[in-house]
Amino acid sequence: MARSGGVRPEPRRRDPGHLSSGEREEISRGLAAGLSSRSIAHQLGRSPSTISREIVRNGGRHLYRASVADVAAFDRARRPKVSRLAADPALLADVQGRLEADWSPQQIAVWLKQQYPDQASKWVSHEAIYRSIYIAGRRELGDRPSKHLRSGQSVRRPRMVRATDGRGRLRNMVSIHHRPAAVEDRVEVGHWEGDLVMGRRPSAVATLVERSTRFVRVVALPDGYKADAVRRALRDDLSQLPASMRKSLTWDRGREMAGHQELSVDLGIEVYFCDRRSPWQRGTNENTNRLLRQYLAKSADLRSFSMRDLDDFAERINTRPRRVLDWASARDRYWSHLQAVLQT
16 A cells, blocks of 8 residues: 555456456366367357467467466566556646646546647546655656645555644634624625644634635734734734625634624624634635645744745635535636625
């Protein structure tokens, strides 16, 4: 499994059109009885040339042994196959260019079908791309192509469920169960989910994801992640938006939101809180944070990133085609709504 990059190799199967071990035993017995190649072929229902080549290839009439010939045939069938990407330089360039822009293999595969709808030869599955990334010995995508994946891992591993930290309760919280139906149904733009992404302590950034368009904003926390610092940073960031684009904010029960009532007054925004140990209730933000981990490592001092760096990380995610958006980008969806608001 390690040699294959965590990709379980497919079990080898014999081609049903090739000679079986039982047929080779019949050939061996026929030769011992002095039968001709044509007679043996007639008994097996095979072409005489097939039997003749089999005998010559494995030592001739006097040295032919069925077991040795069967093992040799199985070994000869193990031929390295040229991958689709290695065989098509233009396709390789398309895939490599988008992989270097940190697109996922699935995003690349869908883009190829949209870009070349009538040219199936220009398509490649996301699994084929993953195999070119993970399988040792394949170098068509360059050195360490796995560094462009979200995980950055060079070996596939099963996903692990992370335990929550169970942080304490806050005062006067409004439960997520009191959110209007328009928030739940994602029919309005302007409802955000937020959380902290932690780096090497005491560094962190705040992330905000718009529920309908999946547009992400990354907010620097140069003064730390205590409640006052987080409230000021969120206020300064969200106040840049029109009021109709900041209707509600959903957060977990972290103590960094102890100033939620002041934030609500500052921005005229409703703040809702998830149930205890229920991060899935703000799953849009959780999923986006996993994407951001490609750039915001847990071991990194996140204070070292400038606001321009953080904006660039968000832009990389916002400009990717997203399956949940029917392969449109979050930026396209978000900016079309924002422009409509600004023109009214």
